[in-house]
Amino acid sequence: MDVRHPRQAVMSISPDDPEPMYRIGTVSRLTGIATVTLRMWERRYNVVDPGRSSGRNRLYSRDDIARLALIKRLVDAGHSISTVAGLTLVQLHERLEVQEKPRQLAALPVRVLTPVRVAVLGDALPARIARAGSELAGLAIVASQRERARFLADAPAQEPQVLVIEVPALGPETAAGVEELRQACGARHVVIVYGFGRRATVAKLDTAYSTPLRAPVGMAELRIACRAGLGVAALPLPERQPVDLTPSPDGIPQRRYDTDTLERIAASTPTLACECPHHLVDLVAGLSAFEDYSAQCENRSPEDAALHHWLRATTAQARALMEEALTRVAEAEGLLR
Known part of the structure; x- marks a missing residue:
């Protein structure tokens, strides 16, 4: 997520191409797939092959969006991304039809909280x-x-x-x-x-x-x-102490998650019909990016330097709070290991 430059949501690769093309942020909102997850699915599984603008930004077609939406529904239903990534549109529709047929389970669902x-x-x-x-x-x-x-x-x-x-x-x-x-x-x-x-x-x-x-x-x-497999909800979380915002010597709270861990959480499928883990990953990644950006900004004066240090420290505290939120949700969903 780039917090520095506002971008148009829709554009075409060239003036001669009448089909609208969509940027990754718009595709994320339309499909419900986190941007981190989209990039990882493309890199690891080649789920779609988006075009590129002159500035090398991803541009997605309507067919790409339709395909991603089907894959998202199947993954949310419990299918592994590795088993559906290579399917054609027809196969995806067939798989979804099978998935959404009423299922006769062998017994009633077990009670929530029962191991x-x-x-x-x-x-x-x-x-x-x-x-x-x-x-x-x-x-x-x-x-x-x-x-x-x-x-x-x-x-x-x-x-x-x-x-x-x-x-x-x-x-x-x-x-x-x-x-x-x-x-x-x-x-x-x-x-x-x-x-x-x-x-x-x-x-x-x-x-x-x-x-x-x-x-x-x-x-x-x-x-x-x-x-x-049994439709059982996650167990309740134990009581937690308030998040520790004690800064490091430079005034910045330490980071809990590296990029690989954020990508893994974003790519995981929650047990509940909830996109909170994916949205929280985007928030943490965006705050981390702005934190790094504010640390690299040019300073024209001591006052300018002090302002950017304050921006970085404030953003880092917000990031630490969102990391705590992500930790609670990820633990509840069993996404951490």
Whole structure:
């Protein structure tokens, strides 16, 4: 977000092009996708290929906006961006139609605040999950095995609501094997952590009863997938002390988040229908940018220098408060790890 130069919302690449082209800020408002997320999706997944103005600013077409809006709806519904980024418009519409059909779940939703009972089967995941601790808050690991036979002997008696199954690769028999385990354990949802698989196979496993996650998977992402699979809201936050605005020796509060962390939070899918994490990332990034800008401004006099230092310090305090807000929301949504 550039706070220094106001820009037109719509323009064309050339006078001969009658189709209006939209700048990234306008696209963000139209689609609900944070600008940080848009840039990351383009860089990592090539979701769209926007044009460029003479000043190298991104310019999006109406088709780009329509495509991004569909992808946003699917991601908000729980689909991984990696599974939908390469789909055509027709495929996106088909996926959305399937997503929005009424679903008959195996049982009523569990009560809010009730930990989700999870059983784990895999080679490496059981050990990782055992070390996760508070990163998996809101989950109760009731069974964890590396061998299928032992898992089937142990897990059904624990009445898990969600299974987490780790497989090195997805094959033609994966879906049937996963469904067999789900029914044997009486679980309502399965999270499949896989190493490799064809896009078509991944798409078939992305259903009301199963969620595919490409390895390596973080514990926060796993927690969200397990809870979102049952439609369970986040657990309440513990009481917090007021944010510490004690400045560093130069009068500026220290920053909590680097650019990579902000991008990761912006790219995550909240468990609730809420865009607060994305908007807060934009606010923190914008305040940080202006903080840096005010520190670099030319000073014509000592008074000018004092004014810019005050601007920087004031902006830094606002940034620290918004970082605290982002931390609370991100913890509630399980987006930090």
